[in-house]
Amino acid sequence: MQPKIPSAPQRLAFIDVLRGWAALWMIETHTVNEYLNPIFKVGFPFSWLNISNGFVSVVFIFCAGAGFWLALERKHDDYRQLGQGFRTYVLRLLFVLGIAYLLQTPKFSLARTLSSTPEDILRLLQCNVLHLIVLCSFAALASAVFIKRKHFLKLLFSSIALIVIPLTPAMRSFDPFAVMPTFPATLFAGQPVSLFPLFPWSAYFFAGAAATAFFREAQDKIRLARITAAASVCIIVLIFTLKDGLHIYSYQAQWWSISPEHTLFRIAGALLLFSGLFLIEPLLGGRAGRLLKTAGQESLYIYVLQGIIIYGTIGKYHLYDFIGKDLTPFEIFIPITAIMIFCQSTAMLWHTVKRKYPANSRKYARIATTVTLILFVILPPKF
Numbered sequence: 377m378q379p380k381i382p383s384a385p386q387r388l389a390f391i392d393v394l395r396g397w398a399a400l401w402m403i404e405t406h407t408v409n410e411y412l413n414p415i416f417k418v419g420f421p422f423s424w425l426n427i428s429n430g431f432v433s434v435v436f437i438f439c440a441g442a443g444f445w446l447a448l449e450r451k452h453d454d455y456r457q458l459g460q461g462f463r464t465y466v467l468r469l470l471f472v473l474g475i476a477y478l479l480q481t482p483k484f485s486l487a488r489t490l491s492s493t494p495e496d497i498l499r500l501l502q503c504n505v506l507h508l509i510v511l512c513s514f515a516a517l518a519s520a521v522f523i524k525r526k527h528f529l530k531l532l533f534s535s536i537a538l539i540v541i542p543l544t545p546a547m548r549s550f551d552p553f554a555v556m557p558t559f560p561a562t563l564f565a566g567q568p569v570s571l572f573p574l575f576p577w578s579a580y581f582f583a584g585a586a587a588t589a590f591f592r593e594a595q596d597k598i599r600l601a602r603i604t605a606a607a608s609v610c611i612i613v614l615i616f617t618l619k620d621g622l623h624i625y626s627y628q629a630q631w632w633s634i635s636p637e638h639t640l641f642r643i644a645g646a647l648l649l650f651s652g653l654f655l656i657e658p659l660l661g662g663r664a665g666r667l668l669k670t671a672g673q674e675s676l677y678i679y680v681l682q683g684i685i686i687y688g689t690i691g692k693y694h695l696y697d698f699i700g701k702d703l704t705p706f707e708i709f710i711p712i713t714a715i716m717i718f719c720q721s722t723a724m725l726w727h728t729v730k731r732k733y734p735a736n737s738r739k740y741a742r743i744a745t746t747v748t749l750i751l752f753v754i755l756p757p758k759f
Contacts, residue, residue: 388446389657389660389665389669390650390653390654390657390660391439391442391443391446391588391650391653391672392668392669392670392672392673393653393660393665393668393669393672394435394439394649394650394653394672395435395436395439395443395671395672395675396667396668396669396670396671396672396673396675397435397649397668397671397672398432398433398435398436398439398675399436399671399672399674399675399678399679399682400668400671400678400716400719400720401428401429401432402432402433402436402678402679402682403678403682403686403712403715403716403719404429404712404716405429405432406682406683406686406687407686407708407711407712407715408425408429408708408712409429410686410687410696411696411699411700411701411702411703411708411711412702412703412705412708413701413702413703413704414702416704416705430642431642431645431646431649433505433572433577434580434642434643434645434646435645435646435649436505436675436679437505437508437509437512437572437577437580437581437584438580438581438583438584438587438643438646438650439584439672439675440509440512440513440581440584441512441516441533441580441581441582441583441584441585441586441587441588442584442585442587442588442650444513444516444517444581444584444585445533445584445585445586445588445589445592446588446592447465448516448520448526448529449526449592451465452520452526455517455520455521456520456521456524458521462517462521465517466517469510469513469514469517471745472506472509472510472676473506473507473510475506475680476504476506476507476510477500477507478748478752479504479506479680479683479684479688480499480500480501480502480504481500481752482496482499482500483757484688484751484752484755485752485755485756485757486752486753486755487755487756487757488757491757497558498558498562498569501558501559501562502562502569502570502571503562503563503565503570503571503572503573503574504570504571504572505571505572505679506679507563507572508572508574508577508578508581509581511563511574511578512578512581512582513581516533516581516582516585519532519533526589529589530586530589530590530593533582533585533586533589534582534583534586536578536579536582537579537580537582537583537586537643540574540575540576540578540579540582540639541576541579541636541639541640541643542636543575544575544576544579544634544635544636544639545634545635545636547564547575548564548566548573548575548634551565552564552565553565566633566634567633575634576634576636576639579639579643580642580643580646583643583646583647584646584650587604587647587650591650591654597654598654598655600651601651601652601654601655602651602655604647604648604650604651605647605648605651605652605655607644607647608644608645608647608648608651609644609648611640611641611644612641612644612645612648615637615638615640615641615644616641618637619637619638667720667724670720670723670724670727671720671723673727674723674724674726674727677722677723677726678719678720678723681718681719681722681723682715682719685715685718685719686715695711699711
């Protein structure tokens with residue numbers, strides 16, 4: 377007998393859990409990248425840690441695509457009519473885009489930003505995770521406005537992901553600055569200019585939206601999840617096993633950043649986590665599951681806060697002024713744990729305020745935004 381499948385609203389917690397894992401594990405990834413002594417960034421244990429870290433942003437973006445589809449199911453008619461839900465979503469995207477660019481200003485000062493060097497401008501205009509999610513969301517939203525049937529949207533999003541994957545090597549083989557202005561060239565330029573250019577990273581957003589669409593429409597979700605998990609494992613093992621033998625490609629030296637095989641490898645990993653968490657969702661009702669679910673619901677807050685702590689400055693001070701650099705694995709465990717606890721606890725507090733006092737929470741958010749903008753305008757360049 378087929379197990380009884382709970383109704384749809386009860387089966388969405390696993391997506392929040394997945395997004396919460398990505399948001400919190402991002403703290404480990406960024407802290408290790410920034411503060412671990414290079415002498416420890418070698419060997420078998422670090423290689424596997426580094427591979428797992430490579431899935432963090434992928435999953436974060438994948439879940440953004442999944443979240444878009446879930447919202448689309450409820451609000452597609454409103455989007456097509458350019459109703460209140462459409463306007464609210466556009467304003468939210470613009471707000472997130474503003475945060476994204478504010479986080480990349482050379483210093484938290486308008487005067488300093490206006491006197492930026494060319495290197496500062498590149499850093500300001502680089503395409504990072506939030507920029508990518510916002511741009512993909514706008515593209516998906518525009519598609520939803522003009523396409524009435526969600527079935528065609530599902531096929532469109534699948535096609536975009538499948539097209540981006542093989543096109544990435546060609547798109548990254550030319551210099552975008554030679555054919556277009558600095559912006560939007562930064563959206564296509566790879567490292568060291570942009571860490572998350574549209575190619576291949578937009579594939580993860582649209583893969584997340586498409587996967588969620590197929591999953592939501594499936595009559596037997598458990599069977600689909602099992603097939604997806606098994607297929608994902610096979611793809612991961614096959615690609616990882618054969619990667620060193622793929623010498624026929626001119627981009628072999630950049631396999632980890634632009635190859636279609638690596639992009640597919642990462643999508644398979646995201647699908648494995650997606651389907652696997654669905655299958656074990658009954659086990660996610662404990663405290664750990666609830667903590668991750670809250671982290672997923674407040675993932676933007678955690679993303680911004682951990683970025684400010686790890687990469688930002690307060691006046692003339694940076695985090696490394698307090699903890700030092702070139703930490704050992706044992707030493708780096710302490711700041712990772714402390715930042716995770718701080719981000720999680722304050723996210724839970726903010727989540728509680730939003731749930732119990734929604735009107736007040738919106739007022740607090742507006743006040744915080746206003747104060748931030750005022751400080752950005754009035755602070756001197758050397759603050």
